[in-house]
Amino acid sequence: MKKLRPQLATPDDAEAVFYESFIRCDTPVMTALWADGDVVCVHPGSAAILGHDAVCRSWSNIFSNAQRAQVEYSVVKRTVSNDLAVHIVMEEILTEEAGVAIVLATNVYRRYQSGWLMIEHHASLVQRRSNDRTLQ
């Protein structure tokens, strides 16, 4: 099936679509936002998921299990170079089940002819009590 690609003029536009689809549990929009090929997604605490279809299936599974969550996000840092952009984003996710969770995400976007698409999402939960005694 040919995907209808969004026409996204900036990495910020792509990011807005990402979080909109996340909040709305909207699999078709999420699927159209991810580039084809060997994209990578790491959900909190999970292994890497490789490839457009596997990544989008993982979002579809999450959306089918999830309550709709309230998500607020703020960009901690943007780095851009021609056709590649890296954003570090702090997400505050509020669900009735789990309360508020703070997640840090590295979101990577690439510019294609049609516009910017997502090629990586790496998310990790910020533990409430973290100190310097980590593995690394």
Added chain:
Amino acid sequence: MKKLRPQLATPDDAEAVFYESFIRCDTPVMTALWADGDVVCVHPGSAAILGHDAVCRSWSNIFSNAQRAQVEYSVVKRTVSNDLAVHIVMEEILTEEAGVAIVLATNVYRRYQSGWLMIEHHASLVQRRSNDRTLQ
């Protein structure tokens, strides 16, 4: 103090220096590898640390508490665009205390006049039992 910058011709060279300094708990080499300015580091389970000095202090703290670890790494995916490179890396970290841990890292490098330097490291622990019921 003026930092002696390594002359690193490729992102892979920078990555090799990163893991060498990690394995050897070598703060001066780690400090020289990170670019100045608003770089970002996320240790597993931790909040974002911003800025060269704070990031390097965090590594110094980790090294002073840590046993030397055995670390093997393999690059899952490389994306490069002119002067910006994003690597997804799987790390296997072996310590006597904690056994083997699998960590996923997004490492971001930027090319400066002197060569490639690190501007982001975002690491997350892969939980032994992960399933689709994550926060996102």
